Amino acid sequence: MDKKTMMGLVKEEAAPGDVILHDDLPVPVIGPDDVLVKIRCAALCMTDTKDIMPWTHYAQKRVHPPTTLGHEASGDIVDVGENVKDRKVGDRVAIEPYITCGKCYACTHNIPHLCRNIVVWGIGVNGGLAEYSRVPAKCTYKISDDLSYEAACMLQPNGTGVHSAEVASPRGKTVLVVGCGPLGLTTVASCKAFGAKKIIACDLYDEKLDTAKKMGADVIINTRTQDLLSVVLDSTEGNGADAAIDYTCSEQMYNSELKALRPQGQLICVALPSKKITFDDLAEDLIYREVNFTGISGRLIWETWEDFETVMKSPYYKLEFVLGGRYALTDYRSAIEAMRQGKPGKMILYPDPEDMKNEENYT
Numbered sequence: 001m002d003k004k005t006m007m008g009l010v011k012e013e014a015a016p017g018d019v020i021l022h023d024d025l026p027v028p029v030i031g032p033d034d035v036l037v038k039i040r041c042a043a044l045c046m047t048d049t050k051d052i053m054p055w056t057h058y059a060q061k062r063v064h065p066p067t068t069l070g071h072e073a074s075g076d077i078v079d080v081g082e083n084v085k086d087r088k089v090g091d092r093v094a095i096e097p098y099i100t101c102g103k104c105y106a107c108t109h110n111i112p113h114l115c116r117n118i119v120v121w122g123i124g125v126n127g128g129l130a131e132y133s134r135v136p137a138k139c140t141y142k143i144s145d146d147l148s149y150e151a152a153c154m155l156q157p158n159g160t161g162v163h164s165a166e167v168a169s170p171r172g173k174t175v176l177v178v179g180c181g182p183l184g185l186t187t188v189a190s191c192k193a194f195g196a197k198k199i200i201a202c203d204l205y206d207e208k209l210d211t212a213k214k215m216g217a218d219v220i221i222n223t224r225t226q227d228l229l230s231v232v233l234d235s236t237e238g239n240g241a242d243a244a245i246d247y248t249c250s251e252q253m254y255n256s257e258l259k260a261l262r263p264q265g266q267l268i269c270v271a272l273p274s275k276k277i278t279f280d281d282l283a284e285d286l287i288y289r290e291v292n293f294t295g296i297s298g299r300l301i302w303e304t305w306e307d308f309e310t311v312m313k314s315p316y317y318k319l320e321f322v323l324g325g326r327y328a329l330t331d332y333r334s335a336i337e338a339m340r341q342g343k344p345g346k347m348i349l350y351p352d353p354e355d356m357k358n359e360e361n362y363t
């Protein structure tokens with residue numbers, strides 16, 4: 001590497017404040033088990049704008065400024081450490097930001113995405129909103145030649161939407177998806193690609209429900225004007241759905257979803273609660289009907305990534321519906337502003353604006 005300095009978005013201080021673009025950061029030096037990735041594109045996450053920049057309790061526990069942010073990215077390997085045998089210069093990769101310990105119960109029982117000692121690349125250590133990043137080789141996922149960098153950039157943030165569908169094992173089943181933001185839409189497309197019999201999508205906005213239909217939903221419910229329980233029962237011969245996947249974490253929705261499940265149905269929770277949740281009647285709605293109540297965190301390493309590539313290549317997944325906008329890295333303030341204005345979808349930043357043009361041709 002001849003280049004010694006680079007651009008990157010840095011959270012400078014352990015206090016409220018936006019990231020700042022630096023153009024004189026040192027290009028990272030890699031260790032023996034790392035690779036150096038030339039970042040092609042990286043996305044901003046709500047965690048960046050809603051936790052790290054305002055410096056919430058979450059950020060205070062995990063970020064140690066100054067830190068280059070960015071935990072959703074893809075690019076090319078341009079250097080490999082001496083111990084790295086299964087990656088080479090030129091590999092196109094996406095990055096799993098969970099750096100796991102390899103020693104705890106989860107790591108030694110084949111569920112490393114639930115590692116107790118996780119350090120997150122781009123949060124706990126410098127990440128990918130930069131021209132280059134140092135990444136442990138074990139955190140890189142090789143992407144196929146026909147997948148664009150931009151699509152690969154979605155594998156991490158929207159992978160949770162695929163993981164929730166994996167847990168529902170939707171083949172031949174009726175699945176209720178409540179909340180049709182980018183993750184919910186990814187779940188709809190995943191359930192369809194995995195062979196669901198019927199997908200019932202639910203939201204408060206007709207526009208999102210129209211998109212859900214285009215991504216594979218068979219029945220849509222606008223809960224502003226329709227009763228979730230009665231539509232689900234009507235759509236399932238009165239039996240209830242096999243699984244419900246929740247992206248709202250609203251008390252009212254949880255209670256409706258429980259009632260809308262068949263006996264031994266499955267309620268899968270993805271959205272995080274902002275306050276305590278009270279259940280109407282846990283005995284009738286859950287215990288006497290043996291409903292399975294479960295949470296989802298992150299992505300399976302690497303099953304979800306492989307499944308997501310399959311979903312992306314299915315006719316139901318449409319990148320344009322989960323993409324918010326494309327920006328040069330130097331124009332990061334516009335991307336942050338768009339997020340604050342509530343523009344839906346992922347905001348993707350390009351260190352090299354030339355790559356942005358190539359990507360537009362790709363997708």
Ligand SMILES: [Zn+2]
Pocket residue numbers: 045046047071072157
């Ligand atoms: Zn994120």
Ligand SMILES: [Zn+2]
Pocket residue numbers: 100101102103104105106107115116117118
């Ligand atoms: Zn661990």
